[in-house]
Amino acid sequence: MSIAIRADARSIRRIAFSHTLSRWDVRFSPYLYISPFFIVFALVGLFPLAYTAWVSLHDWNLIGGQGDFVGLENYGTVLSQPYFWTSLRNTFSIFLLSSIPQMVLALAIAAFLDSNLRAKTFWRMGVLLPYVVAPVAVALIFSDLFGDRYGLINDVIIALGGEPVRWHVDVIPSHIAIATMVNFRWTGYTALIFLAAMQAVPRDYYEAATLDGAGRLRTFWSITVPLLRPVIIFVVITSTIGGLQIFDEPRMFDQAGQGGANRQWQTLTLYIYELGWGQRDFGRASAVAWLLFLIIVLIALVNFLVSRRIAATTERIAKIVPVIPTKGTR
Amino acid sequence: MSRKVGGYDRPPRLWVYGALLAVLGASFFPVWWSFLIGSQDASALNQPGWLWLPGGNFVANALRVIDTIPFWTALMNSIIVSSAVAISVVMFSTLAGYAFAKLKFRGREGLLIFVIATMAIPTQLGVVPLFIVMSRLGWTGSLWAVIVPGMVTAFGVFWMTQYLRDALPDELIEAVRMDGASMLGSFWHVGLPAARPAAAMLALFTFVGTWTNFFWPFIVLDPGNPTLPVALQQLQAAFFVDYSLVLAGVVLSIIPLILVFIFLGKQLVTGIMQGAVKG
Numbered sequence: 001m002s003i004a005i006r007a008d009a010r011s012i013r014r015i016a017f018s019h020t021l022s023r024w025d026v027r028f029s030p031y032l033y034i035s036p037f038f039i040v041f042a043l044v045g046l047f048p049l050a051y052t053a054w055v056s057l058h059d060w061n062l063i064g065g066q067g068d069f070v071g072l073e074n075y076g077t078v079l080s081q082p083y084f085w086t087s088l089r090n091t092f093s094i095f096l097l098s099s100i101p102q103m104v105l106a107l108a109i110a111a112f113l114d115s116n117l118r119a120k121t122f123w124r125m126g127v128l129l130p131y132v133v134a135p136v137a138v139a140l141i142f143s144d145l146f147g148d149r150y151g152l153i154n155d156v157i158i159a160l161g162g163e164p165v166r167w168h169v170d171v172i173p174s175h176i177a178i179a180t181m182v183n184f185r186w187t188g189y190t191a192l193i194f195l196a197a198m199q200a201v202p203r204d205y206y207e208a209a210t211l212d213g214a215g216r217l218r219t220f221w222s223i224t225v226p227l228l229r230p231v232i233i234f235v236v237i238t239s240t241i242g243g244l245q246i247f248d249e250p251r252m253f254d255q256a257g258q259g260g261a262n263r264q265w266q267t268l269t270l271y272i273y274e275l276g277w278g279q280r281d282f283g284r285a286s287a288v289a290w291l292l293f294l295i296i297v298l299i300a301l302v303n304f305l306v307s308r309r310i311a312a313t314t315e316r317i318a319k320i321v322p323v324i325p326t327k328g329t330r
Numbered sequence: 331m332s333r334k335v336g337g338y339d340r341p342p343r344l345w346v347y348g349a350l351l352a353v354l355g356a357s358f359f360p361v362w363w364s365f366l367i368g369s370q371d372a373s374a375l376n377q378p379g380w381l382w383l384p385g386g387n388f389v390a391n392a393l394r395v396i397d398t399i400p401f402w403t404a405l406m407n408s409i410i411v412s413s414a415v416a417i418s419v420v421m422f423s424t425l426a427g428y429a430f431a432k433l434k435f436r437g438r439e440g441l442l443i444f445v446i447a448t449m450a451i452p453t454q455l456g457v458v459p460l461f462i463v464m465s466r467l468g469w470t471g472s473l474w475a476v477i478v479p480g481m482v483t484a485f486g487v488f489w490m491t492q493y494l495r496d497a498l499p500d501e502l503i504e505a506v507r508m509d510g511a512s513m514l515g516s517f518w519h520v521g522l523p524a525a526r527p528a529a530a531m532l533a534l535f536t537f538v539g540t541w542t543n544f545f546w547p548f549i550v551l552d553p554g555n556p557t558l559p560v561a562l563q564q565l566q567a568a569f570f571v572d573y574s575l576v577l578a579g580v581v582l583s584i585i586p587l588i589l590v591f592i593f594l595g596k597q598l599v600t601g602i603m604q605g606a607v608k609g
Contacts, residue, residue: 034430034441048463117342127353138360140579
C-alpha cells in the first residue's frame with residue numbers, strides 16, 4: 001500500500017516535471033531556433049562593422065596592431081589623396097556602365113522569353129549559364145578577349161576598319177571592359193527576375209490593349225514596363241549595393257591587380273584592399289570602408305525615397321515583392 | 331488565369347528565336363573561348379589569324395596547371411567550404427524560419443524586421459575587423475575563416491520564413507503537438523518536410539554563391555590552401571602572358587559548376603522565378 005502511494009507521488013512529480021519542461025519548451029524554443037542567426041551575425045556582421053569605425057580612428061598596422069588614437073586624421077588623409085577620388089569616380093563609372101545596359105538588355109531578353117516559346121526551360125537555362133561561372137574566371141576570359149594587342153575584340157575592330165582600343169590603358173575603355181564582365185555574368189539572371197514579374201501580369205491587360213489596337217512594342221512600353229516598376233526598383237537597389245563594392249573583376253583585369261598603372265580602374269573596394277593589405281594601414285583602410293558604407297547608405301536612402309513615391313502611384317501591383325538572392329547577399 | 335488571348339499568346343515570330351539564339355551564343359561563347367585558347371600550344375597563340383578550332387593541347391595544359399597551383403587542394407577546399415556553408419545556412423535558416431513563421435514569442439515582429447534590415451548592410455565593408463577577429467582566433471589560413479562567416483544569412487532566414495508561412499498549415503503543427511510531440515519534434519516531423527523544396531533551392535543558391543566567392547577567401551586564406559577562385563588568381567599572377575595555361579585553368583575550375591548546372595540548372599531557374607514573385 002505505502003509502496004503504491006510512494007510510486008504515485010513519484011509519477012505525479014514526474015508528470016509535473018514534464019509539464020514544466022513542456023512549458024519551458026514552448027517558451028524558449030523559438031529563441032533557441034533563431035539564436036544561431038543572431039549570434040553568428042553579431043560576431044561576423046554587426047561587430048566588424050562597428051569595429052571598423054573604431055579602427056578607423058586609430059593608427060593601426062596589419063602586423064603591429066592597434067596604435068595611437070588619432071581621431072579623424074585617417075579620414076582627412078584619405079580624402080586628401082587623389083587615389084581615393086579616382087577610385088570613387090571609377091566605382092561610379094563602372095557601376096553605371098554595368099547597371100544601365102544590363103537593365104535594358106535584361107528587359108529585352110525577358111520580353112523575348114515571355115513569348116509563347118518552344119522549349120522554354122532550355123532558353124531560360126541558356127541565359128542563366130554565365131551565373132555559375134565565377135567572376136574570377138569571367139575576368140580572366142575577358143581580359144584575354146579585351147587584350148590590347150592580340151585580343152579578339154581588337155581583332156574584330158581592326159577587321160571592321162577601326163583603330164585598336166587600348167583596353168588596359170585608357171580610362172573609359174577599361175571601365176567598359178570591366179562592365180562587360182559584370183553584364184555577362186548578371187544579365188541573364190536579371191532577365192529571369194523580370195520574366196517572373198512579367199508572367200504575373202494579368203493577360204487580360206494585354207487583351208484589352210490589343211483590342212484598342214496597340215502593337216506589341218506599344219503594349220510592352222505602356223503596360224508591361226510600368227507594371228514591372230517595383231521589381232525594377234528592387235533590382236536597382238540590390239545591384240547598387242553589390243555594384244558599389246565591385247572587386248573581383250577589376251582586381252583580375254591585369255596581373256598586378258592594383259587597378260592599372262595610374263589606377264584607371266581601381267575601385268573603392270580595391271583601394272581598401274591596397275591600403276589594408278598592401279600598405280598594411282588598417283586605420284586608413286577602415287576609414288575608406290566607412291566612407292563607402294556612408295555612400296551606400298545615402299544612395300540606398302535616396303533609392304528608397306524615390307521608390308516609395310513611385311510605389312505609392314502603383315500600389316495595386318506592389319504585391320510583386322521580389323525575394324531573390326542577389327549580388328548584395330552572399 | 332492566363333487563358334489564351336487573341337494574338338498575344340500566339341507562337342513568336344522567327345526573329346525572336348534568332349534574337350534568343352544570339353543571347354545564348356553570347357552566354358556560351360566566353361566559356362567556349364576559354365576552352366579554345368586553353369587547348370592551344372602556347373606558340374600557336376602567337377601566330378596571326380583567328381582560331382576557330384580547339385587544339386590538341388588541353389590535357390597537357392591542364393596537367394601543367396595542376397603542377398603549378400595546388401589544384402586538388404583547391405578543388406577539395408571549394409567542395410568542403412561550399413557544402414559546409416550550404417548545409418549550415420539551410421539548417422539555421424530553416425530553424426529560424428520555422429520559428430518566425432509558425433511559433434509565437436515576444437518580440438517576433440521586431441526581430442524579423444531586424445533580420446530583414448541586416449540584408450541591406452554590406453558585410454564586405456567589415457573585412458578589416460573581421461580579419462582582426464580571425465587572426466585573434468588563430469583561424470587565418472584555415473577553412474574555418476571562410477566557413478564561419480558564411481554560416482548564416484539574413485536572406486536565408488527571410489526566404490524560409492516566407493516559404494513556411496504559406497506552405498505549412500498551422501493545424502498540422504497543432505495536431506502533432508496534441509499528439510505529444512515536443513517543439514523540436516514538431517519541427518522535425520512537420521516543419522522540415524514542408525520546408526524541403528525551399529531548402530533545396532536555398533542550398534543550391536548558397537552553394538553557387540560560396541563557390542564563386544573570391545574577395546574574402548582571397549584575403550584570409552594562405553596561398554598553399556586556397557579555394558578555386560583564389561588558386562586561379564595565383565595562376566594569373568604567375569603566368570599572365572601564357573593565356574593557354576591560364577584559360578586551361580579557367581576551364582578546369584568551371585567544369586564542376588557547369589556539371590552541377592547541367593543537372594540542377596532547371597531548379598536554379600525555377601528558384602529565381604519563384605523567388606521573384608513571392609510576396
